[in-house]
Amino acid sequence: xxxxxxxxxxxxxxxxxxxxxxxxxxxxxxxxxxxxxxxxxxxxxxxxxxxxxxxxxxxxxxxxxxxxxxxxxxxxxxxxxxxxxxxxxxxxxxxxxxxxxxxxxxxxxxxxxxxxxxxxxxxxxxxxxxxxxxxxxxxxxxxxxxxxxxxxxxxxxxxxxxxxxxxxxxxxxxxxxxxxxxxxxxxxxxxxxxxxxxxxxxxxxxxxxxxxxxxxxxxxxxxxxxxxxxxxxxxxxxxxxxxxxxxxxxxxxxxxxxxxxxxxxxxxxxxxxxxxxxxxxxxxxxxxxxxxxxxxxxxxxxxxxxxxxxxxxxxxxxxxxxxxxxxxxxxxxxxxxxxxxxxxxxxxxxxxxxxxxxxxxxxxxxxxxxxxxxxxxxxxxxxxxxxxxxxxxxxxxxxxxxxxxxxxxxxxxxxxxxxxxxxxxxxxxxxxxxxxxxxxxxxxxxxxxxxxxxxxxxxxxxxxxxxxxxxxxxxxxxxxxxxxxxxxxxxxxxxxxxxxxxxxxxxxxxxxxxxxxxxx
Amino acid sequence: xxxxxxxxxxxxxxxxxxxxxxxxxxxxxxxxxxxxxxxxxxxxxxxxxxxxxxxxxxxxxxxxxxxxxxxxxxxxxxxxxxxxxxxxxxxxxxxxxxxxxxxxxxxxxxxxxxxxxxxxxxxxxxxxxxxxxxxxxxxxxxxxxxxxxxxxxxxxxxxxxxxxxxxxxxxxxxxxxxxxxxxxxxxxxxxxxxxxxxxxxxxxxxxxxxxxxxxxxxxxxxxxxxxxxxxxxxxxxxxxxxxxxxxxxxxxxxxxxxxxxxxxxxxxxxxxxxxxxxxxxxxxxxxxxxxxxxxxxxxxxxxxxxxxxxxxxxx
Numbered sequence: 001x002x003x004x005x006x007x008x009x010x011x012x013x014x015x016x017x018x019x020x021x022x023x024x025x026x027x028x029x030x031x032x033x034x035x036x037x038x039x040x041x042x043x044x045x046x047x048x049x050x051x052x053x054x055x056x057x058x059x060x061x062x063x064x065x066x067x068x069x070x071x072x073x074x075x076x077x078x079x080x081x082x083x084x085x086x087x088x089x090x091x092x093x094x095x096x097x098x099x100x101x102x103x104x105x106x107x108x109x110x111x112x113x114x115x116x117x118x119x120x121x122x123x124x125x126x127x128x129x130x131x132x133x134x135x136x137x138x139x140x141x142x143x144x145x146x147x148x149x150x151x152x153x154x155x156x157x158x159x160x161x162x163x164x165x166x167x168x169x170x171x172x173x174x175x176x177x178x179x180x181x182x183x184x185x186x187x188x189x190x191x192x193x194x195x196x197x198x199x200x201x202x203x204x205x206x207x208x209x210x211x212x213x214x215x216x217x218x219x220x221x222x223x224x225x226x227x228x229x230x231x232x233x234x235x236x237x238x239x240x241x242x243x244x245x246x247x248x249x250x251x252x253x254x255x256x257x258x259x260x261x262x263x264x265x266x267x268x269x270x271x272x273x274x275x276x277x278x279x280x281x282x283x284x285x286x287x288x289x290x291x292x293x294x295x296x297x298x299x300x301x302x303x304x305x306x307x308x309x310x311x312x313x314x315x316x317x318x319x320x321x322x323x324x325x326x327x328x329x330x331x332x333x334x335x336x337x338x339x340x341x342x343x344x345x346x347x348x349x350x351x352x353x354x355x356x357x358x359x360x361x362x363x364x365x366x367x368x369x370x371x372x373x374x375x376x377x378x379x380x381x382x383x384x385x386x387x388x389x390x391x392x393x394x395x396x397x398x399x400x401x402x403x404x405x406x407x408x409x410x411x412x413x414x415x416x417x418x419x420x421x422x423x424x425x426x427x428x429x430x431x432x433x434x435x436x437x438x439x440x441x442x443x444x445x446x447x448x449x450x451x452x453x454x455x456x457x458x459x460x461x462x463x464x465x466x467x468x469x470x471x472x473x474x475x476x477x478x479x480x481x482x483x484x485x486x487x488x489x490x491x492x493x494x495x496x497x498x499x500x501x502x503x504x505x506x507x508x509x510x511x512x513x514x515x516x517x518x519x520x
Numbered sequence: 521x522x523x524x525x526x527x528x529x530x531x532x533x534x535x536x537x538x539x540x541x542x543x544x545x546x547x548x549x550x551x552x553x554x555x556x557x558x559x560x561x562x563x564x565x566x567x568x569x570x571x572x573x574x575x576x577x578x579x580x581x582x583x584x585x586x587x588x589x590x591x592x593x594x595x596x597x598x599x600x601x602x603x604x605x606x607x608x609x610x611x612x613x614x615x616x617x618x619x620x621x622x623x624x625x626x627x628x629x630x631x632x633x634x635x636x637x638x639x640x641x642x643x644x645x646x647x648x649x650x651x652x653x654x655x656x657x658x659x660x661x662x663x664x665x666x667x668x669x670x671x672x673x674x675x676x677x678x679x680x681x682x683x684x685x686x687x688x689x690x691x692x693x694x695x696x697x698x699x700x701x702x703x704x705x706x707x708x709x710x711x712x713x714x715x716x717x718x719x720x721x722x723x724x725x726x727x728x729x730x731x732x733x734x735x736x737x738x739x740x741x742x743x744x745x746x747x748x749x750x751x752x753x754x755x756x757x758x759x760x761x762x763x764x765x766x767x768x769x770x771x772x773x774x775x776x777x778x779x780x781x782x783x784x785x786x787x788x789x790x791x792x793x794x795x796x797x798x799x800x801x802x803x804x805x806x807x808x809x810x811x812x813x814x815x816x817x818x819x820x821x822x823x824x825x826x827x828x829x830x831x832x833x834x835x
Contacts, residue, residue, distance in 0.1 A: 116716035130701045213702040213834045227569040228668035470565040487707040
């Protein structure tokens with residue numbers, strides 16, 4: 001009875017904490033709505049222009065998600081079955097959706113697909129730029145690695161005994177696939193689908209740079225309303241509507257998910273890989289990594305003139321450029337902000353998962369649906385009204401967008417942790433902290449480190465919030481300084497800087513994998 | 521001594537402007553600080569849209585004293601939102617062409633201007649064009665900026681309205697196939713143009729001067745079609761709520777002084793509004809012969825409608 005009361009009180013405290021945290025998060029948005037939202041703008045919902053944008057946003061997001069899913073099926077199977085160089089490439093491609101900078105992606109598309117591009121020079125007249133095809137292909141490039149990671153991990157987590165039992169019962173391959181494999185990987189599939197759909201739904205840089213005006217999404221409309229029409233009320237309407245849709249979608253996905261966690265240590269499937277799977281997977285890897293190669297090559301290669309040169313990279317560290325653009329300072333700031341955000345978000349993600357309430361599932365993931373441009377304006381407004389320092393605001397904004405990621409990445413491993421191990425240590429007289437440090441932390445450390453580096457990568461390259469807040473003069477960050485270089489016609493320096501930033505994140509991934517290897 | 525230093529900078533002025541105006545910090549600001557015994561904080565905020573957006577956000581608690589970089593349509597928006605104070609600079613007569621004073625209400629004063637033009641890459645073009653009408657014959661050849669997010673794009677739209685009047689929508693319907701893409705801003709358009717994605721883009725008539733100054737030759741040709749030129753004028757104003765209206769006014773006058781105006785051509789790549797000596801490279805800037813304009817009040821009354829109609833056509 002006493003233990004029940006303690007648990008109930010603890011749960012109550014946790015819920016109070018969650019509610020207070022939510023209120024703190026919502027306060028900046030509340031002030032924006034209070035001061036700028038005009039209730040008559042609700043009638044926008046009947047505006048044909050709005051309906052057109054909404055329809056296209058949903059259409060392209062659904063099309064992109066389905067296309068990314070189909071592109072990822074065979075590579076996921078390959079990854080689940082093999083442990084070799086190709087499967088490592090597939091596993092590491094997960095950094096693409098979260099970090100690979102849009103500026104490098106746009107360069108890669110231009111170099112490959114434009115009228116002066118590589119394909120055109122090879123005699124292939126592929127005219128996809130500024131069409132829906134370009135948007136879908138870019139979304140496949142960006143988001144299919146999410147499906148590859150989630151599906152392959154889920155497949156590797158299926159208990160082989162279940163498969164064996166089905167085979168002994170005489171189930172055909174198709175029947176087994178439909179009634180066992182698909183059912184077991186469905187939770188991961190739904191989570192991946194929600195993430196991919198959300199990213200496509202909120203797509204900004206891809207739609208703006210590779211599409212065209214006829215392909216505006218809600219996020220593009222928010223930016224236009226904020227920076228072009230200066231109609232904050234209209235922007236708020238779009239942002240609230242966008243959040244509402246993603247909230248409902250997440251609610252549906254979360255309701256469909258049963259509380260199943262993968263307890264098994266993932267292991268490769270002992271099934272032969274066909275030649276067809278090999279060809280498809282190698283082609284997929286070539287597509288993903290060709291984009292990265294072309295995007296990164298800008299550090300030493302000028303695709304326009306076809307020349308190698310280190311000048312632009314070296315220029316980045318020159319006094320002349322740093323006096324005006326703070327390149328070095330922005331790298332230091334970005335590393336600092338990314339490290340703080342990644343640490344706090346990983347901790348918060350772990351804490352929220354341990355609350356073990358369905359409420360967190362319904363509340364945390366939809367945060368991904370909050371418009372970045374709108375978040376930036378709300379944070380800026382906190383500086384204007386209450387003088388909250390920019391550095392604090394930017395970190396707060398970054399934590400807001402990265403907690404859902406930490407929550408999502410940590411979920412399976414933390415909820416699926418075998419608590420019998422901890423209970424055994426309690427019985428041996430270990431305290432909670434000691435048990436955590438001696439048992440849980442060492443087991444979960446690889447997961448914590450992986451999540452830390454993934455969030456580090458996301459935040460290091462974040463652009464929309466930092467650009468919309470326009471705090472370059474107060475707190476320069478790498479992505480915004482990079483944009484400034486481009487705006488001041490330092491195009492090649494800007495390309496070199498974008499590539500350098502990607503390499504910095506690659507280095508972090510490499511270091512983390514070295515650390516993990518040593519631990520093993 | 522410390523006390524004296526603090527006292528000597530007791531007057532502070534905050535200036536909001538867009539990023540490419542940051543050159544004024546190089547040496548001009550220190551001259552103003554010395555002359556007026558004050559401290560000037562220049563805050564650069566992306567492009568003109570970002571600057572106006574920040575002013576609207578700060579309406580309840582203004583943080584800036586002066587805003588620099590509002591063009592004709594943005595000025596209308598700023599005045600509509602009651603963000604600026606009226607003021608008359610004592611050196612207003614320095615402005616050589618009174619037509620450049622586009623705001624008759626006395627809130628915004630011009631400090632530079634430049635004609636919008638179409639720049640072309642001769643190596644990628646077959647033949648030359650001289651009119652907007654000829655543009656319609658080309659396919660996927662022109663990169664333009666979105667008038668909803670870019671001041672250059674907005675000026676281009678106004679240019680076509682100035683030429684075609686009520687028939688401007690018909691022109692846009694006909695020119696649509698000639699447009700390769702619509703970018704969010706000038707920089708994005710220029711990087712696509714430089715990459716050779718299209719042989720033409722909407723830019724400024726001073727691009728030739730820039731090429732000569734930096735590359736020693738005019739790589740691209742600048743075209744102002746026979747129909748006439750549209751001039752984008754940029755202005756500055758005093759932000760309502762400033763703590764030091766007099767010092768803010770002095771700054772506007774400083775912008776109209778020879779010291780600043782002399783530096784406009786080679787830094788801003790626009791024409792100064794006063795009579796100062798021009799650099800040689802500006803011989804390569806196209807000087808418009810026939811200037812078209814639209815009244816600021818007409819822009820104020822119709823811009824939203826025009827943007828909606830444009831969007832309708834372009835979808």
